[in-house]
Amino acid sequence: MPATCDAVVIGAGVNGLSLALRLRRAGLRTLVVEQAAFVGGMARTEEPLLAGFRHNPHANYLAYGAVNPLERAFDFASAGLVTLTPEAQHGLCFADGRPPLILYRNDLTQRSGESLRQYSDRDAHTYVRLKGAANALSPVMAKSLYSPPARESASRLVAAADHIFGGALNDRSARDVIDTLFEADEVRSLFYQLAAETGLSIETPGSGVGFLTFTLWLVGQLRLPVGGMRAYADAIAETARREGVEFALDAPVESITLQAGRAVGVTLAGHGHVGARAVASSAGVYATLAGMVPDAAFSAQESARILAYAATEGPTLATLIFCLSAPPAYSSARWNADIDRCFRTLVGYGGARETLAHLRDIERGMLPPPSAALRVNSLWDPSQAPAGRHVAGGDVLMPAPSSFDPSDWEAVSASFIEAFIEVWGSHAPNMTPDTVLAGRFMPPERYDRALLLGEGTGQYRTGIERLYLCGASTWPGGGAHGACGYNAFGAIAEDLGLKAATRRD
Ligand SMILES: Cc1cc2nc3c(=O)[nH]c(=O)nc-3n(C[C@H](O)[C@H](O)[C@H](O)COP(=O)(O)OP(=O)(O)OC[C@H]3O[C@@H](n4cnc5c(N)ncnc54)[C@H](O)[C@@H]3O)c2cc1C
Numbered sequence: 076m077p078a079t080c081d082a083v084v085i086g087a088g089v090n091g092l093s094l095a096l097r098l099r100r101a102g103l104r105t106l107v108v109e110q111a112a113f114v115g116g117m118a119r120t121e122e123p124l125l126a127g128f129r130h131n132p133h134a135n136y137l138a139y140g141a142v143n144p145l146e147r148a149f150d151f152a153s154a155g156l157v158t159l160t161p162e163a164q165h166g167l168c169f170a171d172g173r174p175p176l177i178l179y180r181n182d183l184t185q186r187s188g189e190s191l192r193q194y195s196d197r198d199a200h201t202y203v204r205l206k207g208a209a210n211a212l213s214p215v216m217a218k219s220l221y222s223p224p225a226r227e228s229a230s231r232l233v234a235a236a237d238h239i240f241g242g243a244l245n246d247r248s249a250r251d252v253i254d255t256l257f258e259a260d261e262v263r264s265l266f267y268q269l270a271a272e273t274g275l276s277i278e279t280p281g282s283g284v285g286f287l288t289f290t291l292w293l294v295g296q297l298r299l300p301v302g303g304m305r306a307y308a309d310a311i312a313e314t315a316r317r318e319g320v321e322f323a324l325d326a327p328v329e330s331i332t333l334q335a336g337r338a339v340g341v342t343l344a345g346h347g348h349v350g351a352r353a354v355a356s357s358a359g360v361y362a363t364l365a366g367m368v369p370d371a372a373f374s375a376q377e378s379a380r381i382l383a384y385a386a387t388e389g390p391t392l393a394t395l396i397f398c399l400s401a402p403p404a405y406s407s408a409r410w411n412a413d414i415d416r417c418f419r420t421l422v423g424y425g426g427a428r429e430t431l432a433h434l435r436d437i438e439r440g441m442l443p444p445p446s447a448a449l450r451v452n453s454l455w456d457p458s459q460a461p462a463g464r465h466v467a468g469g470d471v472l473m474p475a476p477s478s479f480d481p482s483d484w485e486a487v488s489a490s491f492i493e494a495f496i497e498v499w500g501s502h503a504p505n506m507t508p509d510t511v512l513a514g515r516f517m518p519p520e521r522y523d524r525a526l527l528l529g530e531g532t533g534q535y536r537t538g539i540e541r542l543y544l545c546g547a548s549t550w551p552g553g554g555a556h557g558a559c560g561y562n563a564f565g566a567i568a569e570d571l572g573l574k575a576a577t578r579r580d
Pocket residue numbers: 085086087088089090091108109110111114115116117118132133134135136137138326327328329357358362392393394470522545546547552553554555556559
């Protein structure tokens with residue numbers, strides 16, 4: 076453990092690791108301190124149920140490789156990263172065995188069109204046109220995600236959305252836009268769900284821009300890291316080690332040391348003090364500012380702002396995990412067998428009206444009916460399960476964490492799993508309590524989903540000099556993209572007068 080270094084980064088999740096890579100490239104002696112014994116944070120892989128069944132309890136896919144400047148500047152493949160891009164990416168299947176809807180990989184958009192054509196010629200045509208326009212946004216998305224928030228990027232996205240829509244969107248909601256563009260009930264249901272998963276509150280005015288840009292752009296570019304999400308974090312960490320970044324694992328930060336109102340280091344449980352010229356935290360706004368910094372460091376107004384942020388909550392995600400003796404065989408597969416090899420299959424969503432009711436319930440704080448976006452990673456990566464067996468996981472949109480009493484979770488989880496297996500079986504008759512060897516519904520973790528908004532590189536500065544935020548509370552928010560850490564570098568570089576401040580990797 077060094078007694079001093081140039082920069083301490085708190086947290087070895089994807090954002091902390093991304094920031095550390097840039098700091099080191101700029102020549103700073105950089106130490107990443109992590110409370111867990113492993114790197115990755117929410118990008119991790121575990122065996123919490125049966126031996127040999129490997130699950131990703133949070134993030135499961137990579138979606139930003141095409142625009143992530145770090146994936147170009149560093150060779151993660153040489154540090155062990157292998158990824159696969161399944162052909163069939165997003166599927167919606169139905170309990171009554173109607174034809175499934177499948178959206179394919181970006182290079183197979185025509186096949187997505189053929190799938191939508193089963194329900195509407197017009198919708199198929201519209202989707203292919205919109206998806207082409209959204210794909211062309213990659214340079215705009217790259218600039219917008221991997222730069223501090225700027226009015227100019229926001230107006231560029233609004234202009235792009237207006238263009239894709241074919242007229243001024245004004246304040247239209249994602250639901251309104253979807254209803255205007257698509258006529259088939261099934262197609263609307265699929266897009267409502269995808270928009271909600273990308274974090275949009277689909278009936279909120281203005282959310283239409285997000286659907287036409289971010290949601291449609293993300294569709295079709297999901298990658299699976301072989302070996303699980305942990306393999307992604309491990310590859311970034313290994314690259315960072317090769318570059319000279321130092322790591323302290325099993326080293327929780329107890330406090331951030333301040334001198335004359337400036338952050339000058341951290342105190343680690345069991346490891347003492349490490350001095351630094353700058354400290355950046357990906358541990359979350361409240362955990363950092365209320366947990367690691369003495370109250371007296373903030374004015375009453377700043378403390379009130381931190382408390383108000385901590386109370387900002389919205390829908391979140393929880394994860395279902397299952398060990399299976401066989402992969403699901405959906406009844407919809409008689410129309411298109413690809414639904415059985417779809418990377419993320421929506422189960423438990425019916426037509427547009429049910430999906431809307433479902434999403435409204437979640438926003439109102441009610442437990443959703445049994446439903447999930449399911450993946451069976453072992454179909455592509457057999458190392459995830461014992462021979463002949465399979466792992467499944469599911470993202471479940473959930474109301475804000477404070478809607479639950481944590482002491483009720485065991486009961487909520489048991490009844491949700493039982494009801495989910497019944498619904499799953501109605502879509503894939505082989506999914507019975509016999510095929511499902513074990514299952515668990517992981518509680519939604521409290522984590523920052525809201526952005527603590529600030530202008531430009533100010534987004535990453537706190538009220539304390541040389542103390543920075545670089546986690547998912549900063550622009551551009553949640554996702555295993557590392558962009559928050561990538562952008563936080565700009566603020567640190569400006570303040571420390573680093574030459575690389577203006578250079579993009
Ligand atoms: C259920 C779920 C599913 C998701 N699925 C996807 C997906 O498929 N694809 C995608 O791109 N994104 C997904 N996301 C979002 C994505 O996982 C996160 O936004 C991203 O991983 C956050 O990275 P981070 O580095 O900011 O934070 P984290 O990964 O949370 O890292 C913060 C780190 O700080 C450490 N830390 C905290 N306190 C201390 C302390 N006192 N001392 C030292 N260390 C500390 C933590 O242990 C942790 O390792 C999902 C999120 C959830 C919740």
